[in-house]
Amino acid sequence: MTDRHAQIARAFAGARDYDRHARIQRDVARGLAARIAALDLPESPRVLELGCGTGFLTEALLDNGIGGDWLITDIAPAMVERCRARLGESPQRRFAVLDGEYGAPEGGPYDLICSSLALQWFDDAPAALGRMKDWLAPGGHGLITTLGPGSFAEWRAAHAAEGLDAGTPPFAPVEAFAAIDPENLVVENVVETHPDARAFLHALKAIGAGTAAPGHRPLPPAALRRVMATFERSTCKVTYEVVTCHVHRARGA
Structure with missing residues (x-):
């Protein structure tokens, strides 16, 4: 695990109020589960989930009748345990800590990776x-969902208006995902409104999503207050550019 991934894991481990603030994450998980439920999967598929969090997607898939043999993983041990507590023990469900980018899962190959x-x-x-x-x-x-570079455009615009750079992480361009399978890519904008800038920042921290871009230095308090005021003048809307990617391995491949 890299130092940055360890930092991200610690942030999510501390997100004890995740479920109450992760409204967008819950809705996106439910939408992804509906897409998966429409697939022609085997009757008892082998399923790998990466980044399970507290179990939004896992629960939604089970509610949609996706059974089989599951390996449910997350980079943060605390999140794995919270997902296990949500779903309960079962011989068909295994839980493991896994860095989905640099680690390798056991028990494959899989009929579904989500x-x-x-x-x-x-x-x-x-x-x-x-x-x-x-x-x-x-x-x-x-089938995976991720965030595109249009995410948090309003927060970045508030920084730019003050001549500053936001600390939002760099998101991969949509074109990079389209190069993998351009016919199975869906991009949707989901907008969330917060009462004020403080509520937005609190919500990010509460769901463990406050890890800044590599090398970003926190703003001095006065500069942050100016950015927050500019953000509030734009009605406190935050856009999530949700990218849904679907890769398929042909039979016989």
């Missing part, structure tokens, strides 16, 4: 998605 809003934390998400295709069984599917 992940909801985790790959944006990878150092090279498109390359990692390409490698995941090798973990699929013939006929298998990989």
Whole structure:
């Protein structure tokens, strides 16, 4: 695990109020689960989930009747345990700590690899998605959601208006994912409104998403207050550019 991934894992381990603040994450997970439920999967698929968090996607998939043999993973041990507590023990569900970018899962190949809003934390998400295709069984599917560079545009614009750079992580361009499979890519903008800038920043920290871009230095308090005031004048809306990627391994491949 890299130092940055360890930092991200610590941030999510401390996100004890995740479920109450992660409204977008819950909605995106449910939408992804509906897409997966429409696939032609085996009756008892082998499933790998990366970045399970507290279990939004896992629970939604089970509610949609996706059974089988599961390996449910996250980079943060605390999140793995919270997902286990949400779902309960079962012989068909294994839980493990896994760095989905630099680690390798056990028990493959898989009929389904899924992940909801985790790959944006990878150092090279498109390359990692390409490698995941090798973990699929013939006929298998990989469906993931991640964030595109249009995410948090309003917060970055508030910084730019003050001549400053925001600390939002760098998100891989949509074109990089389209190069993997351009016919199976969906880009949607989801907008969330916060009461004020303080509520937005608190929500990010509460879900463990406060890790800044590498090399970013926190703003001095006076500069941050100016950015917050500019952000509030733009009605406190925050855009999430949600990129849904679907990779498929052909039978016989």
